[in-house]
Amino acid sequence: xxxxxxxxxxxxxxxxxxxxxxxxxxxxxxxxxxxxxxxxxxxxxxxxxxxxxxxxxxxxxxxxxxxxxxxxxxxx
Amino acid sequence: xxxxxxxxxxxxxxxxxxxxxxxxxxxxxxxxxxxxxxxxxxxxxxxxxxxxxxxxxxxxxxxxxxxxxxxxxxxxxxxxxxxxxxxxxxxxxxxxxxxxxxxxxxxxxxxxxxxxxxxxxxxxxxxxxxxxxxxxxxxxxxxxxxxxxxxxxxxx
Numbered sequence: 728x729x730x731x732x733x734x735x736x737x738x739x740x741x742x743x744x745x746x747x748x749x750x751x752x753x754x755x756x757x758x759x760x761x762x763x764x765x766x767x768x769x770x771x772x773x774x775x776x777x778x779x780x781x782x783x784x785x786x787x788x789x790x791x792x793x794x795x796x797x798x799x800x801x802x803x
Numbered sequence: 804x805x806x807x808x809x810x811x812x813x814x815x816x817x818x819x820x821x822x823x824x825x826x827x828x829x830x831x832x833x834x835x836x837x838x839x840x841x842x843x844x845x846x847x848x849x850x851x852x853x854x855x856x857x858x859x860x861x862x863x864x865x866x867x868x869x870x871x872x873x874x875x876x877x878x879x880x881x882x883x884x885x886x887x888x889x890x891x892x893x894x895x896x897x898x899x900x901x902x903x904x905x906x907x908x909x910x911x912x913x914x915x916x917x918x919x920x921x922x923x924x925x926x927x928x929x930x931x932x933x934x935x936x937x938x939x940x941x942x943x944x945x946x947x948x949x950x951x952x953x954x955x956x957x958x959x
Contacts, residue, residue: 741899743831747909750834768899781835 731763731799732756738767738795745771746778749800753784756802761787764798771796808832811950812841812957817849819857819888819903824959825850826906832955833913840953841910842946844920847959848927851919851934855903858888911937918945 735752737745745766752762764775772789775798779786788799810832814825825847829839843851850857861867861878870890877883895902901909910917917938924931924940931940939945950956 739899741901743827743834744899744901747830747834747913778835 729763730761732760734763734765736765737771738765740766741768742770742774746774749775749778749798750782753800753802758802760802762800762802764800766796766798767794769796771798775800808837808955809949809953810837810839810955810957811946811953812839812959813946814841814843814847814850814959815845816959817846817857819859819891821959822850822855822857822903823906825957826903826910828957829915830906830909830913833910833915837954839910839913840916840918840949842918842920842941842950845923848919848923848929848934850903850907851917851938853933853935855907857903858884859891860884861887907935911935916949 733752733756735748737748740748745764745768749762749764756762764771766775768774772791775789776786778784779800783803785801785803786798787801788797790797810829812825812829816822825841829841832839849855859867861869861873861883862875878887892902917935919934919938919940921940921942
């Protein structure tokens with residue numbers, strides 16, 4: 728079973744689009760749900776960390792695999 | 804949310820490259836929960852036109868990365884600006900950088916308040932109908948009404 732409720736593929740997108748798309752997707756989710764984001768922008772690692780700290784949404788996991796970055800964010 | 808942080812930006816430039824900072828920062832700030840306003844004045848007004856015709860010029864910008872060195876006199880030839888603009892746009896597309904149109908639309912969706920400087924609209928003989936819908940027109944006092952309460956204020 729997947730450990731997330733929704734998935735957003737932001738591959739190929741550059742700053743600030745992954746963050747903006749993630750925010751938009753989170754808006755349509757309910758509190759406690761988990762969003763998985765896939766990105767290829769190396770800057771997104773720091774950006775999602777900063778996004779989580781500033782918005783209160785929890786960054787559960789941040790991993791890199793084969794040039795892709797995966798994030799799990801739990802909606803506040 | 805009156806206790807949200809506030810970001811005030813003045814956008815004064817109307818070239819393709821300088822269109823990015825205000826729209827990137829404003830859309831991102833909104834995603835982070837900021838109340839955001841951009842005041843567009845002088846050449847920055849071009850960023851609010853219905854039809855965006857933004858160009859980038861290598862002239863007077865020795866820092867612009869070029870595929871090969873191009874002497875300034877060649878850069879000044881007719882058509883060079885259009886060539887540089889299409890090269891820049893192609894590169895941005897290839898790298899997954901959003902278009903200015905897209906970023907502007909994201910700002911509008913995120914309820915970033917866009918204010919056009921009425922004085923410079925008059926100065927350049929622009930008409931309100933030249934600009935996209937949903938923007939406001941105002942002057943310096945309008946800017947300070949918001950900027951005076953801002954946490955971050957940027958002049959771009």
